[in-house]
Amino acid sequence: MKVAIYGSAANDADDLAIKSAREIGQLLAEHGHTIITGASFGAPFEAASAAFKAGGRVVGYSPAVNIKEHQTRFGDSVKGFTELIFIPSDYKYVANNMACYKYRNISTVMNCDKVIIIGGRYGTLDEFIQAYEFGKEIGIIKNSKGAAEVIATDMMSLILEKVYKDTGAKVYFEDDPKKLLKDMSLI
Numbered sequence: 557m558k559v560a561i562y563g564s565a566a567n568d569a570d571d572l573a574i575k576s577a578r579e580i581g582q583l584l585a586e587h588g589h590t591i592i593t594g595a596s597f598g599a600p601f602e603a604a605s606a607a608f609k610a611g612g613r614v615v616g617y618s619p620a621v622n623i624k625e626h627q628t629r630f631g632d633s634v635k636g637f638t639e640l641i642f643i644p645s646d647y648k649y650v651a652n653n654m655a656c657y658k659y660r661n662i663s664t665v666m667n668c669d670k671v672i673i674i675g676g677r678y679g680t681l682d683e684f685i686q687a688y689e690f691g692k693e694i695g696i697i698k699n700s701k702g703a704a705e706v707i708a709t710d711m712m713s714l715i716l717e718k719v720y721k722d723t724g725a726k727v728y729f730e731d732d733p734k735k736l737l738k739d740m741s742l743i
Contacts, residue, residue, distance in 0.1 A: 560668035563599035573700040577602040585612025619656035676703030691724035
């Protein structure tokens with residue numbers, strides 16, 4: 557199974573979110589799942605690094621067109637990935653960083669089977685909405701702050717109820733990473 561890990565690309569995650577990310581990455585790798593991330597830093601990178609160290613397959617979807625641009629223009633690492641996938645160099649909006657991020661986001665959502673959200677910011681909320689729209693199973697680590705905390709509120713439940721569309725999506729909320737993975741039939 558291909559599992560996308562989403563969260564803030566900034567190194568602003570707290571210790572609990574980092575611990576959760578590492579545990580999730582390791583457990584997913586140990587159970588033969590492929591990890592997909594946006595090939596940037598933060599909690600998803602911690603999950604990817606743990607999965608890579610455990611011998612797992614880790615695919616990073618970069619907003620760049622090549623490795624050099626990945627490292628210089630976007631300032632991201634190439635370490636800890638089994639494979640990096642880049643946006644097409646002829647993409648009409650290749651000069652617009654935000655458009656490149658959104659191209660990457662939709663690519664990760666379309667190429668995963670399930671999603672796990674750990675913390676995050678606006679981009680993570682965007683990934684959540686896309687995953688929901690495309691009917692993915694989505695796991696939220698409730699205690700990881702940021703977007704995950706917003707998604708796990710009564711307000712978000714009300715929003716989903718009021719704008720409900722049967723996409724087939726299922727959303728799981730859990731504090732404990734191992735229990736979340738069990739609930740999602742990943743371990």
